[in-house]
Amino acid sequence: MPHLPRRCLPLAVACLLAACGSSPDRPTDPGGIPPEAGAFLDTLDQRTFAFFWERSDPATGLTPDRWPTPSFSSVAAIGFALTAYPVGIEHQYITRAEGAARTLATLQFLWHAPQGPGSAGIAGYQGFFYHFLDMASGLRYRDVELSTVDTALLLAGALFCQQYFDGAGADEAEIRALADSLYRRVNWQWAATRHPPLVAMGWRPEDGWTPLDWNGYNEAMLVYLLGLGSPTFPLDSAAWPAWTSTYTWGSYYGQDHVGFAPLFGHHYSQTWVDFRGIQDAYMRARGIDYFENTRRATLAQRRYAIDNPMGWRGYGESLWGLSASDGPLDTTLAVNGTPRRFFTYAARGASYTEVRDDGTLAPTAAGGSLPFAPEVVLPALLEMRRRYGDRLFGQYGFLDAFNPTYRFATRAQHGVIVADTGWFDTDYLGIDQGPILAMSANYRSDLVWKYMRKSPYLVTGLKRAGFSGGWLTP
Numbered sequence: 001m002p003h004l005p006r007r008c009l010p011l012a013v014a015c016l017l018a019a020c021g022s023s024p025d026r027p028t029d030p031g032g033i034p035p036e037a038g039a040f041l042d043t044l045d046q047r048t049f050a051f052f053w054e055r056s057d058p059a060t061g062l063t064p065d066r067w068p069t070p071s072f073s074s075v076a077a078i079g080f081a082l083t084a085y086p087v088g089i090e091h092q093y094i095t096r097a098e099g100a101a102r103t104l105a106t107l108q109f110l111w112h113a114p115q116g117p118g119s120a121g122i123a124g125y126q127g128f129f130y131h132f133l134d135m136a137s138g139l140r141y142r143d144v145e146l147s148t149v150d151t152a153l154l155l156a157g158a159l160f161c162q163q164y165f166d167g168a169g170a171d172e173a174e175i176r177a178l179a180d181s182l183y184r185r186v187n188w189q190w191a192a193t194r195h196p197p198l199v200a201m202g203w204r205p206e207d208g209w210t211p212l213d214w215n216g217y218n219e220a221m222l223v224y225l226l227g228l229g230s231p232t233f234p235l236d237s238a239a240w241p242a243w244t245s246t247y248t249w250g251s252y253y254g255q256d257h258v259g260f261a262p263l264f265g266h267h268y269s270q271t272w273v274d275f276r277g278i279q280d281a282y283m284r285a286r287g288i289d290y291f292e293n294t295r296r297a298t299l300a301q302r303r304y305a306i307d308n309p310m311g312w313r314g315y316g317e318s319l320w321g322l323s324a325s326d327g328p329l330d331t332t333l334a335v336n337g338t339p340r341r342f343f344t345y346a347a348r349g350a351s352y353t354e355v356r357d358d359g360t361l362a363p364t365a366a367g368g369s370l371p372f373a374p375e376v377v378l379p380a381l382l383e384m385r386r387r388y389g390d391r392l393f394g395q396y397g398f399l400d401a402f403n404p405t406y407r408f409a410t411r412a413q414h415g416v417i418v419a420d421t422g423w424f425d426t427d428y429l430g431i432d433q434g435p436i437l438a439m440s441a442n443y444r445s446d447l448v449w450k451y452m453r454k455s456p457y458l459v460t461g462l463k464r465a466g467f468s469g470g471w472l473t474p
Contacts, residue, residue: 037378040385041440044367044397048437049093051396051428052084053102061106062135066400066427069414072132072141076150080434082106082157083271083448086164087441100171103161107178110154113138119205127186127233129154131202145202145210148191152222153431155183156272159226159458163451183457188227188235197239199223215246217258221269221290229461240465244282250352253303255296257288261349261356263301263323266294267368267435271442273458274449277470289470295372297351301365302376304350311336312359313422314404317376318383321365322348322357325401325432328412328423335359335405342406344413359405360423363398368435371443391424400425400432 056063056078063081065074085099113123113133123139124130128151132141162179165172191199198213199220214220224243227235247258260266275290283289288296305320324347332341342358349356366380384402385393392402399415406412406423415425441447452458453471462472 037382040382041444044381045087045091045437045440046093047395047397048433048440049084049088049091051430051433052081052437053088053094055396055430056081056102056106057135058102059105060109060138061102062109062133062138063430064135065132065431066429067396069427071135073135073138074132074150074430075129075147076153077430077434078106078110079150079154079157080271080430080438082154082161083434083438086161086451087437087447090441090445090447096167097171100165100167100169100175103165104171104175104178107158107161107175107182109138110158111178111182117205119143124151125203125205126190127151127182128191128203143204143206145204147202148199148214149201149220149223151186152220152226153268155186155226156222156452158182159455160272160448160452163454183226184230184232186226186230187233188230189233191227192235192239197236197242199227199235199239215243217244217247217260218265219268222272225269225273225458225461225465227461228464229457229459231457231460234464237464240280244280247282248353249286252300252350252352253307255300255303257293257296257300258282259297259351259353261322261351261354262347263297263321263349263365263368264347264431264435266297267364267439270294271368271435271438272448272452273462274442274446274453274471278462278467278472279469280466291372294369298369298373299376301350302373302380304355310340310357310359312357312405314361315359318379319361319387320380321361321363322350323362323365323368323432324348325360325362325364326414326425326427326429327358327360327401328403328406328415328417329410330413331410333408333410342403358403360401360403362401362432363392364400364432364436367398368439370439374443388421388424391418391421396428396433397436400427400429 055067062073063077065071085103088094089096089099115124116122117125125146128146130140131144131147131150134141158179162176165175194200194209195213200209201212202210214223224240250259279289302320305315306317308315326345327343329342330344332339366377370377392399402424404422412423415423417423438448442449
């Protein structure tokens with residue numbers, strides 16, 4: 001990897017907020033951000049980018065699901081890696097030629113990876129990819145499902161690169177063509193044949209469709225928007241209202257919003273889609289947009305941590321964040337005389353929809369909310385690093401998760417237990433590193449959002465879903 005130079009950026013709060021752009025919809029900081037925030041974001045961006053650059057296979061572009069524990073490749077993590085390469089170019093961590101070469105190698109591998117209805121020797125079917133791919137071969141890992149949402153996250157990264165690499169050279173022209181071909185190949189109509197117009201979560205050659213469809217508010221906004229925007233196999237226009245009809249609106253810690261407990265469900269689609277000022281029929285009736293909805297979900301979760309109804313160690317105004325992440329162990333142990341259930345990897349969250357909380361905090365939960373509520377996110381990220389140092393903030397930025405309550409002598413399935421401090425993960429997860437880096441880029445320069453606003457496929461999908469206003473209106 002090339003040397004990663006340190007960028008000299010303004011440290012003052014005013015300069016940090018100015019770097020976010022001039023949108024009146026973006027929240028501003030009401031109480032002041034510590035002066036080291038700019039330097040901290042530089043370090044966080046640099047280290048997090050290095051995860052994708054150093055750990056993705058330069059020949060195939062396959063990105064590991066986690067590291068350093070040996071693992072398969074996550075298709076969604078590849079989408080975040082594709083998004084990371086232009087971020088690295090803009091930060092001058094790598095040259096444009098280096099970023100284009102890695103992007104091209106990734107898209108070439110994906111395009112030529114075998115597709116078919118068989119159960120082995122293939123990477124996908126009907127244009128979709130299997131959830132996990134073998135890191136060595138790029139083929140289906142064991143018996144995992146064909147995943148519609150993970151394919152959508154991959155495609156979002158490819159479409160971002162299609163817009164970013166707009167040069168006249170042969171490599172950049174091929175990037176654009178391959179991204180186009182990968183997107184056009186996906187048969188969204190096939191994925192909606194079980195319970196039309198809803199899209200199924202997955203399919204396996206051994207037994208067909210998985211039991212569930214995408215409904216309710218969650219990370220699948222991107223599935224429907226990209227499916228609606230397809231010029232080859234578009235979803236029926238009824239798909240979006242059918243999906244939003246399963247939303248639930250509620251209030252949690254004084255915040256009225258559409259709820260989904262783990263914060264990743266609010267972050268993933270919005271990594272690539274700028275929802276500021278644009279509304280569909282559902283949000284138009286509620287008088288807000290999805291950007292504001294995510295801000296409210298973030299603030300509600302922080303208030304939950306301050307209230308701390310389960311009495312976990314460490315929770316407070318600057319230490320919060322529940323999402324899907326690693327955890328210490330699947331077990332039940334007594335905490336202050338009360339049996340508490342702990343988990344390994346789980347989708348943790350707190351909302352009026354559900355509460356699943358075992359005291360494990362995930363830095364990506366706060367980091368992914370940076371553009372939506374910087375006045376509470378930056379202090380939280382700074383406090384995580386200040387309080388736990390190298391135990392939590394290492395070679396590639398934040399390790400995946402930590403639990404200040406879990407100090408038991410019993411073993412942990414993942415990570416390590418530090419006496420008098422708690423449990424700390426020892427792995428980085430690609431799907432959690434991705435939102436931290438991309439949302440920092442959106443917060444500081446609108447980087448991902450401004451290029452995706454140019455994507456004709458995303459624009460078509462948004463308009464077919466009924467969105468209007470804001471940047472969608474000339």
